[in-house]
Amino acid sequence: MSNILAPSILAADFTVLGEQISAVKSGGATYLHFDVMDGIFVPSISFGMPVMTSIRKCTDLFFDTHLMIEKPDRYVEEFAKCGADGITFHIEADPDNAGRIIRHIKETTSLKGVPVRAGISIKPGTPISAVLPYAEEADMILVMTVEPGFGGQKLIPETIDKVRALRAFMTAEGLDTDIEVDGGITGDNIADIMKAGANVIVAGSAVFRGDAKDNTVRLTGLIN
Ligand code: DX5
Ligand code: ZN
Numbered sequence: 001m002s003n004i005l006a007p008s009i010l011a012a013d014f015t016v017l018g019e020q021i022s023a024v025k026s027g028g029a030t031y032l033h034f035d036v037m038d039g040i041f042v043p044s045i046s047f048g049m050p051v052m053t054s055i056r057k058c059t060d061l062f063f064d065t066h067l068m069i070e071k072p073d074r075y076v077e078e079f080a081k082c083g084a085d086g087i088t089f090h091i092e093a094d095p096d097n098a099g100r101i102i103r104h105i106k107e108t109t110s111l112k113g114v115p116v117r118a119g120i121s122i123k124p125g126t127p128i129s130a131v132l133p134y135a136e137e138a139d140m141i142l143v144m145t146v147e148p149g150f151g152g153q154k155l156i157p158e159t160i161d162k163v164r165a166l167r168a169f170m171t172a173e174g175l176d177t178d179i180e181v182d183g184g185i186t187g188d189n190i191a192d193i194m195k196a197g198a199n200v201i202v203a204g205s206a207v208f209r210g211d212a213k214d215n216t217v218r219l220t221g222l223i224n
Contacts, residue, residue, distance in 0.1 A: 001176045001178065001199055002199065003194065003199050003200075003201070003223040003224055004030060004031050004178075004199065004200045004201065004223075005028075005029055005030075005031065005201050005203065005207075005216065005219050005220050005223055006029070006031035006032065006033040006064050006180070006200055006201065006202045006203070007024045007029050007031070007032060007033060007202075007203060007204070007207040007208070007212070007216060008033040008034075008035055008151065008182070008202050008203065008204035008207070008208075009021070009032060009033065009034060009035075009055075009204075009208075010033075010035040010046060010151045010204050011151045011152070011204030011205045011207065011208040011209065012208045012212075013208070017055065018055075018058050020208065020212050021055065021058065021059050021061070022058075022059075023211075023212040023213040023216070024061075024207060024212050024213070024216045025059060025061060026213055027212065027213040027214070027215070027216025027217045027220065028216055028217060028220040029061065029207075029216050029220065030061060030062055031061060031062045031063075031064045031200070032055075032059070032061045032062070032063055032064065033064045033066060033182070033202045033204075034047075034051075034052060034063060034064065034065045034066060034084075035066050035068065035151075035204075036048055036065060036066065036067050036068060036069060036079075037068045037069070037148075037149065038068065038069035038070060040069070040070045041068050041069050041070045041090065041092075041093055041148075042068045042148050042149035043149055044149050044150060049078055049079065049082045050082075052065070052079065052082040052083050052084065053082045053083065055083070056082065056083030056111065062085045062086065063083050063084050063085045063086070064085070064086045064088070064119075064180075064200075064202075065079050065084040065085075065086060065087045065088065066088050066119075066121070066142065066182065066202075067079075067087060067088065067089045067090070067093075068090060068148045068149065069089075069093065070093055071093070071094065072087075072089035072090070072093055072094065072101060073089075073094065073097065073100075073101050073104060076101075076104050076105055076108050076116070077108060080108045080109065080110055080111070080116050081111070083110075083111050084110065084116060085110050085112065085116065085117065086116060086117035086118070086119055086139070086140065087105050087108075087116055087117075087118065087119065088118075088119030088120065088121050088140065088142050088180070089101055089105075089119070089120065089121065090120075090121045090122070090123065090148070091120055091121065091122060091126065091130050091131060091134075092122070092123055092126060095130070098120060098131075098134055099133070099134060099137065101118075101120075102118045102120060102134055102137050102138050103118075103137070105117075105118035106118045106139070117139040117140065118137075118138050118139050118140070119138060119139060119140035119141065119142050119178075119180065120134050120138045120140075120141055120142070121141070121142035121143075121144060121148075121182075122141075122142070122143060122144060122162075123144050123147065123148060124144055124145070124146070124147060124156050124158070124159050127162075128143075128162050128165055128166045128169070131166075132166075132169060135166075135169065135170055135173065135175055135177055136173070136175055136177070138177060139177065139178060140177060140178035140179070140180050140200060141166060141177060141178070141179055141180070142179075142180040142181075142182055143159060143162050143163050143166065143179060143180070143181055143182075143198070144159065144181075144182055144183055145159040145160070145181050145182060145183040145184055145185065145193070146182075146183030146184045147183075148182075148183070151204040151205055152204070152205045153183055153184050154184050155183060155184030155185065155186075155189055156184070159181075160192060160193060160196045161196075163179060163181060163193065163196040163197050163198050164196040164197055166179055166197065167179060167196065167197025167198075168197070170197075178199055178200050179197055179198045179199060179200065180198065180199075180200035180201070180202060181193050181198040181200070181201060181202065182202035183202070185201055185202065185203045185206060186203075186205075186206045187206065187218060187219060187222060190219065190222050190223060191222065194223060201219070201223055203219060206219060207219065
């Protein structure tokens, strides 16, 4: 299991998005995190398929797609066709069909010709017990460290306890499923979060506020 930084383009400067993506890549990032918001599951609306299609032409980075949308199952094929390498949905969006959606994602082929990786996410108020039944089948569990919907928030400290409990469960079960954290991650709290057991670290503001390449180099250095 490797430690990965996933810069979130939600915080990027969209007037120079191509340059910002080159900057994080040259800083050592291998993932790019896409926050897709529908204005219903979360209050805000961000971007969707056309933006991903366009960026796919300029980079081979792993596209880590975070769907903050209702009925996520509807969009699995479409995002795979636009270049998604991983698709993460919220269990709160469709709690009765979570297992089926994970299988659907994993049965879908990415543009790179390999199965799309499946992630399942919980909001800060959702206990880890909701996702434990999927800890083996999912490729990744995303523990939100802020309320989904907006970048630039402060990390909710209690969410780190959820990461710790989830990693302890997985270790006891002999699982090495990725644990991703997202929201309010900075150079100051990254060590605590990793110590708790997260290995995929999303960062928006901490990467794109200031020099994206320098920030990526610094944060990548902190997690490896
Ligand atoms: C929040 C998004 C996050 C957000 C992270 O709904 O899922 O990915 O962009 O941004 P920062 O790192 O600025 O909190
Ligand atoms: Zn996200």
